Amino acid sequence: MFAVPRIEYGEKALESLKNDNFGRVLVFTDKNLRKLGYLEYLIPNLNAEKIEVFDEIEGEPDVRLALKCSEFARNFDPEVIIALGGGSVIDLAKFARIGMEVNVEPKEVKVKLNLRALGFKKKAKLIAVPTTSGSGADATLAVMLKEGNSKISAIHFEFIPDMTILDYRLVEKMPKRLVASTGIDALAHAIEAYLTKLHNELSDLFALRATELILSNLEKSYDGDLKARAIMHLSATMAGIAINNSQLGAVHALAHAFGTAFSVDHSLSIAVFLPKVLEAYIPDQRLEELSNRLGFRSSAEFVKRIEELIKNLPLPSKASELVKEDLPSKLEPLVDSAMKDLSFRFAPKALSREEVMEIFREAF
Numbered sequence: 134m135f136a137v138p139r140i141e142y143g144e145k146a147l148e149s150l151k152n153d154n155f156g157r158v159l160v161f162t163d164k165n166l167r168k169l170g171y172l173e174y175l176i177p178n179l180n181a182e183k184i185e186v187f188d189e190i191e192g193e194p195d196v197r198l199a200l201k202c203s204e205f206a207r208n209f210d211p212e213v214i215i216a217l218g219g220g221s222v223i224d225l226a227k228f229a230r231i232g233m234e235v236n237v238e239p240k241e242v243k244v245k246l247n248l249r250a251l252g253f254k255k256k257a258k259l260i261a262v263p264t265t266s267g268s269g270a271d272a273t274l275a276v277m278l279k280e281g282n283s284k285i286s287a288i289h290f291e292f293i294p295d296m297t298i299l300d301y302r303l304v305e306k307m308p309k310r311l312v313a314s315t316g317i318d319a320l321a322h323a324i325e326a327y328l329t330k331l332h333n334e335l336s337d338l339f340a341l342r343a344t345e346l347i348l349s350n351l352e353k354s355y356d357g358d359l360k361a362r363a364i365m366h367l368s369a370t371m372a373g374i375a376i377n378n379s380q381l382g383a384v385h386a387l388a389h390a391f392g393t394a395f396s397v398d399h400s401l402s403i404a405v406f407l408p409k410v411l412e413a414y415i416p417d418q419r420l421e422e423l424s425n426r427l428g429f430r431s432s433a434e435f436v437k438r439i440e441e442l443i444k445n446l447p448l449p450s451k452a453s454e455l456v457k458e459d460l461p462s463k464l465e466p467l468v469d470s471a472m473k474d475l476s477f478r479f480a481p482k483a484l485s486r487e488e489v490m491e492i493f494r495e496a497f
């Protein structure tokens with residue numbers, strides 16, 4: 134099985150919606166995007182009976198907000214749900230599409246849950262319109278939510294949007310810090326998808342091409358090159374498709390543990406751990422193969438290029454740039470939580486407890 138949403142992409146990709154007639158349309162977005170006029174790119178293309186906008190989405194999405202979005206959707210009863218925003222908005226819309234029909238706690242939604250038996254009929258079509266280029270949320274079956282002090286992930290094939298629209302105009306004015314941080318997350322997705330134990334011929338295609346494109350376009354996109362920014366937008370979804378079909382690895386496991394423990398943004402945590410974890414994999418045959426296919430003479434040379442990229446953007450390379458807390462008291466629980474993370478088991482090489490501890494020590 135290889136799951137991919139229908140993808141419309143290009144300069145004015147949102148205009149492809151004009152070819153359809155919709156009934157009731159519910160748009161999820163956030164207040165900031167609304168204020169910046171992003172709805173103007175979308176709404177004029179919709180032939181709809183009724184359009185409702187829910188914009189009360191801010192900060193990190195949590196379980197309470199996911200249930201609120203579901204309730205709003207249940208009351209409005211849409212035929213189409215459109216998520217216009219970054220990964221958080223898309224994740225909440227993905228949950229609401231199921232939550233509007235089935236009364237279920239996010240943590241109960243796992244791949245094998247029989248939603249149809251619970252009455253799910255997939256009444257609403259889900260369209261993702263990403264406004265950042267990194268999360269890959271528009272192509273994946275996972276929904277990440279905060280619950281108390283921890284992160285939970287709800288996972289189901291029914292979360293995968295039916296369609297994703299990559300309209301390049303929406304990322305032209307993206308703040309540079311977001312270009313950098315979401316871009317490094319996309320790069321980590323592409324690399325981890327290539328390295329994971331679950332990689333396959335199809336995911337390799339997307340992972341390898343996305344890695345190549347991101348390596349040669351992220352800095353240019355950061356500097357304002359709009360052609361490079363358009364390529365980054367497409368590449369982020371390609372990397373999302375790759376992880377959706379082959380999973381992640383220890384970079385994400387350590388970044389999840391660190392980000393949750395210190396409330397640090399996902400992408401910034403990734404910037405800190407990407408080169409360090411790859412370095413810990415060396416020697417690894419799969420990493421060597423990827424490095425060679427990308428034109429590097431060795432894995433070490435490839436990791437050096439990533440370190441240089443992180444400096445150029447500029448993104449943090451040390452955890453101490455992000456948190457002022459002391460590491461020792463949190464070291465043991467950090468290692469525990471990284472090694473318990475689902476992604477950890479898919480790493481190309483099983484890192485020992487001592488190795489994971491060493492990466493955290495080095496990061497601080």
Ligand SMILES: [Fe+2]
Pocket residue numbers: 268318321322385399403
């Ligand atoms: Fe990520």
